[in-house]
Amino acid sequence: MLDLKSNSTDSSINHTMPRKRARSHSIEVTSLPILQHIEPITSGYCMAAPFSEDPVPCRIRAECDYSIKIDVETAKRGAAPRTVRVYADGAFDLFHQGHARLLQQAKSLFPRVYLIVGVSSDENIHSYKANMVLNEAERYDAVRHCRYVDEVLRNAPSVYTDEFLEKNKIDFVARDDIPHDFEDVEGTYAELKRRGMLVATEKTNMVSTSNIVARIVKNYDIYVRRNLARGYSAKELNVSFLKEKKLKFQNKMDELKDKGKELIDTLGERTDDMISKWEDVSREVVENFLLYFFRKPLKILHNSKKKILRAITPPESTDEENCDIYLTKRRKML
Template structure:
């Protein structure tokens, strides 16, 4: 990104013909329309494309940031805050490294842009030399970071090679009304809170941090899933040399991919086998129901036929038993009546 000199000698990145916005320039119009009151699912014209504003899953966490249409400044802070200028845009300044620019950065800048009705937002970005010596290596180079920030709609001016710690000279040089940052003490080797002197001058406006995201978190995700990203890039055709990995590492990744493919195949087969078994069980149940109905119907026919046949045979069998040996007389034997002689004999025997 090229640099150009302002009338006051300050350096900024060329931002596509944006006005410098110095306090001595004619009073400009507001940089954007104020956001209307928002209902659930409404789109906020003051946020980038309204992304996420209509999603109920996001609304609970990320409410749209509305423009403060009042010039009142917070009075509940332990430090004084100067009243803003009314005859020109207030010049607000945010500084940082802004490596791997993410929505946490964007929401902080959006807050700063909407803290007052008329804001000219400057963003200072530290160069690679200071950043690498004080904090460590960045993923993006300084020029890549500058160019990324240039596309943020909330930013009016980018100050490259910004100082790691804001100084009085820097504030005066860029005629900054307020420095914006979350108001937790930001310590460094030189101070317990690098913004202490700014707060003492009433030139500090606080913003809120967005929890759950940071550049360090993003790098941690990449480190945690390092092998997965390597395998992905190898599958896309990048060479081990381009990825700076050894032959052994390449073979290890290939083995991991092979094992992963086998696991996925097993999972698919298990799911397929389960679906097949469920289908076969359903077919078996249907067949059993059909067989049950079939035998119920056939069983009734068998019972009727058997009963009819069995009843005829019983009649024949018991009919033959009721007849005697063959002359048709009853088969029951009848005892003969006793004679008078036998009765007399029996009586004489009893009297003895």
């Protein structure tokens, strides 16, 4: 992961495109601005960063003229006569986004930076009474595959001596502005700060290896059950026989709960389909019922209303008929 980006950029500037291709190329670039951040795919760029003792870093270090001293202001302006060599170090246990952002900041301190990353060995860490999750080989390999790293220094020292700085031709040391509790800030970094070789980086809040370990410890049973379900043995997880059986029983109960929930959801979907179909059918049944047992009788009743009224109401008599009826009644009375 050497600084191939600058080389590829320079070569692209000097390259002259044919006249017929120039217009189409400019249209392609302007129409796809979102792709401008993509690095060119080369075999060198996709390789893991080499170790300090490998041939390529040794050659780059030998070609560097360390007699030319570079101050911070010159480096920030991009006026340095050579590539600026920046050094950052740490344990990098359980490599996470906080580590990646630290190295990104170190790589972006100046326009042209060759980033050397030192990784502490197990022996050095144990001297501080600290324990790591990953061993040194695993931590070396994790840092090598970070895209911002140009070179990895194994067994990084805890003290920056003049011999160490000159051997690796380091111009600046990048460190978090908030140091760790076990670090001797006054003794380790005071001299670098006096020389103007210490550059601060910003620490990522709430992201650290200790924070990740705390989350795992807090949810210990969950992660043990997770690994038991994935085939790990109780011995590998350092749990007792009874604890193993208890956690496996809990896993089985969770499986049954999930299956029951899926069954209920499936039945619920089927019930919804049945209800929807029944609503369609019932709507048709109700309409037919109303048509044959309510609307038609009303129509028949409406059409035969006069006939019914005539059947139950006596016909109206005329005046002559009324007079005859009166006279007949009078004669009977006489």
